[in-house]
Amino acid sequence: MSQGTIVVGTSTAQRIRGLEMPWNRVLGTQDQAATAAKALGPWHPQEFLAECVQNIEEAGGLMTFVFRRVDGAPLAFRAGQYLNIAFPVYGEGEEMVDRSYSISSAPTVPWTFNVSIKRDPKGLVSSWAHENLRPGMVLDMLGPVGAFHLGDSDRRARYLFLSAGAGITPIMSMVRTIHTLPGQADVIVLCHGTVPGDFAFWPELEYIASVDPRIEVHYSLGDRDKPKSWKGFAGRLSAKMIEEVAPDANGRKVFACGPEGYLNSAAELLRGLGVDDTSVFMEFFSGDRKTLLEYQKEIVLAESIAEEVAESVEEFYESQPPELVMYEPEYDETGTIEAGGQELVAVAADAPVPPAEPIDEQLPPDTSNFETVGEGTITMSFVRTGINVKINPDQKILGVAQGAGVRIGANCQEGMCGSCKVVKLAGEVNMNHQGGIRAREITAGKFLPCCSTAQTDLIIDA
Ligand code: FES
Numbered sequence: 001m002s003q004g005t006i007v008v009g010t011s012t013a014q015r016i017r018g019l020e021m022p023w024n025r026v027l028g029t030q031d032q033a034a035t036a037a038k039a040l041g042p043w044h045p046q047e048f049l050a051e052c053v054q055n056i057e058e059a060g061g062l063m064t065f066v067f068r069r070v071d072g073a074p075l076a077f078r079a080g081q082y083l084n085i086a087f088p089v090y091g092e093g094e095e096m097v098d099r100s101y102s103i104s105s106a107p108t109v110p111w112t113f114n115v116s117i118k119r120d121p122k123g124l125v126s127s128w129a130h131e132n133l134r135p136g137m138v139l140d141m142l143g144p145v146g147a148f149h150l151g152d153s154d155r156r157a158r159y160l161f162l163s164a165g166a167g168i169t170p171i172m173s174m175v176r177t178i179h180t181l182p183g184q185a186d187v188i189v190l191c192h193g194t195v196p197g198d199f200a201f202w203p204e205l206e207y208i209a210s211v212d213p214r215i216e217v218h219y220s221l222g223d224r225d226k227p228k229s230w231k232g233f234a235g236r237l238s239a240k241m242i243e244e245v246a247p248d249a250n251g252r253k254v255f256a257c258g259p260e261g262y263l264n265s266a267a268e269l270l271r272g273l274g275v276d277d278t279s280v281f282m283e284f285f286s287g288d289r290k291t292l293l294e295y296q297k298e299i300v301l302a303e304s305i306a307e308e309v310a311e312s313v314e315e316f317y318e319s320q321p322p323e324l325v326m327y328e329p330e331y332d333e334t335g336t337i338e339a340g341g342q343e344l345v346a347v348a349a350d351a352p353v354p355p356a357e358p359i360d361e362q363l364p365p366d367t368s369n370f371e372t373v374g375e376g377t378i379t380m381s382f383v384r385t386g387i388n389v390k391i392n393p394d395q396k397i398l399g400v401a402q403g404a405g406v407r408i409g410a411n412c413q414e415g416m417c418g419s420c421k422v423v424k425l426a427g428e429v430n431m432n433h434q435g436g437i438r439a440r441e442i443t444a445g446k447f448l449p450c451c452s453t454a455q456t457d458l459i460i461d462a
Contacts, residue, residue, distance in 0.1 A: 016183040019150070019157035022108060023076075045143050045302035047438075048073075052137045053112065060193065060200040062166065063130050064104060064116040070138060074110035077103055079177040080149035080170040080255065080283075083115065084299045086140040089128045095421060098436075099125045100145070100299070102169040102257075102283075104201075106176035116200070118166040142438075145302045148255070148283040150174050157185040160246045162237065162266055164192040164258030168200050170283060171257055179208050179215060188246045189217045192237060192262065196221065196230050218245045237262065239269045250274040257283045303439050364426040364459045373404050380458045382406045383425065397429070397449035397458075406462055408449060415451030422449060427458035 054066035069075055081103060086096035105114035119130045133139075148170060157178070163171045168191055178185050193199040199219055209217040220233035220241065233241055242249050250273055256266045263282050270280055367381035367388060374390035380397065381388050382404075389404045391397065398410055398420055410420040415433030424445050431442075431452040449460075 018153065018155035019178060019181060019183045019185050020153040021078075021150075021177075022181070024152045044308075045145055045306050047140070047142045047303070047306045048075075049138050050075075050113075050141050052133055052135050052139070054135055055133070056114075058116060058200050059202060060118065060166070060198045062116045062118045062169075062200045064114045065129070065133055066105075066112050066114050067139075067141075068112045075103075075107075075113045075144075076110065077107050077113070077144035078149035078152075079107055079173040081144035081146040082170070083141045083143035084145060084302070085115070085142075087125050087128060087133075088139075089124060095418065096140070097125055098299075098418060102146075102173065103144070104169040104172045104176075106173055106180055108177055108180040116166075116169045116172070118200075142299065142302055142306060145298050146283070147298075148257070148281055150177060150255075154253075157183065157187075158248075158252045159185070159187045160242075160249055160252045160254045161187065161189040162192075162254065162256035162258070163189070164237075164262040165194075166200065167256075167258030167262070167283075169257075171255060172201050172205075174255060175205065175208060175215060179212050185214045186252075187215045188252070189215070190220065190233075190237075190241070190245050191217070192220050192222050192258070194222060194224055196227060196232075216245075237266055237269060239272055242269060242273060250276075252279070254280045255282075256280070260284055297434070300434070307439050367459060374400065378454045378457055380454060380460060382460050382462050384462055391454055393453060393455070395453065397452050397454060401449060401460075401462070408462055410450050413450045415448050418448065420448055420450045421446050423461040425459040425461055428455040429453065429458065430455050 049070040050067040051070055052065050053068055056064040056066065058064055082100050083103060084098055084100045086098050088094065089097045101115045101117055103113050104116040105112070107113075117126050117129050120126045159174075159178075161171045161174060171189065171191075175187065175189060178187055189205065191199055191202075191205075199205075202219070205217045209215050218232060220235060220237070221230060222234075222236055224234070226234040233244075235241065246252060249270065252275075254266075254270060254275060256263055258266075263284060267277075267280065267282065271277065365383050367383065370381060370386050370388045372379070372388040372390065376390040376392040376395070378391050378393060379388050380391055380401065382401065385406045387404060387406065389400055389406070391400050398408060398413070401408055402410075408420050408422060413420075415431070415436045418436035421437060421441070424447050429447050429452040431437075431447050433448050433451050436451075437446060437448050
């Protein structure tokens with residue numbers, strides 16, 4: 001061995017062949033993985049609070065909000081997933097408005113995470129966020145959610161990313177992730193936008209493409225007029241355009257995100273080019289009805305998983321030995337030992353424990369003198385309105401209540417938006433919701449009358 005040669009260990013160095021997420025090895029290891037590293041395992045959606053720590057204005061009318069979890073934990077997610085966020089659009093203490101937004105940052109930078117929101121002048125939440133969401137504000141979040149994401153490992157990491165408009169946000173998370181990881185990858189990005197200079201994240205995309213030979217970025221202006229200085233593509237997505245940027249599209253995994261029309265045409269073009277449907281992954285960013293329903297289903301599932309996770313964490317902490325605290329007795333001037341202002345009294349170890357004070361259970365309000373309207377076998381009493389409404393077990397509660405003059409706001413009428421949420425003071429309902437209410441709200445006695453029928457007589461706080 002020549003002098004100066006350094007051999008580290010005896011094992012052969014392994015090259016990372018494809019793309020491998022950093023948590024993959026931690027999760028696969030037989031040894032006890034470090035707790036912090038395990039915490040990064042993106043397995044379960046959780047409900048958590050996150051504080052906005054920075055606002056960044058992006059091109060294309062987007063604003064990036066940088067968050068960190070209030071509990072100090074890293075956010076574990078997979079590149080491409082989204083969060084369901086409760087926005088206090090109507091003010092603190094009022095009903096929250098839930099919306100889902102993709103995470104645009106990379107999970108490889110997990111201590112803060114970004115949500116990039118495009119302002120829709122007609123949109124309630126996006127306008128509110130642009131005007132009001134500032135550093136220091138804390139929001140309630142649920143997630144990560146969504147099956148549109150990069151895999152934990154991919155030995156043939158050859159991708160074609162297609163995006164239109166704000167559909168770039170989950171794609172941006174994927175590009176950033178790949179850029180921060182070692183390993184072989186071959187990424188082609190094709191972004192559709194309307195105005196040169198208005199493509200979201202383009203300065204960063206340009207930079208990444210200039211320093212990372214694995215990543216190539218193309219832009220197209222769609223149907224708009226092409227200025228003389230424009231060097232990118234023009235026109236809608238076409239087979240010719242796909243073939244030009246990715247002649248080997250058949251052989252790549254395709255991730256596409258954008259409006260419905262764009263994705264429908266992408267699916268057809270890719271099929272025509274021989275790309276197998278199983279290699280194509282899509283996400284609508286502007287929700288048509290079907291997509292919203294799919295989102296809501298995922299969120300309902302995520303909520304139940306989050307509840308289970310929270311319970312198992314509680315169980316874990318409860319099973320831990322109590323923290324040892326040094327007892328420091330206090331002395332008064334006469335020398336008597338006192339603890340917390342109460343004299344200590346010697347008690348035999350087997351002395352009976354006095355019974356707990358009985359809890360004064362709240363009785364439901366008296367509704368017997370309310371005016372009664374309608375016909376049916378079940379009585380719904382609305383205590384604020386002061387009315388009893390008779391209803392049959394198969395009738396939806398909202399319509400009958402509104403018909404009787406009870407003021408309950410409602411938008412979707414399908415259990416999605418949560419705008420009709422009311423508190424039930426007594427009785428049982430059968431609710432068939434689509435994500436408009438959270439599990440803990442149901443536990444707290446709330447329900448959505450638009451998608452509920454009465455099982456028993458009800459007393460409602462409305
Ligand atoms: S009206 Fe939307 S959940 Fe009831």
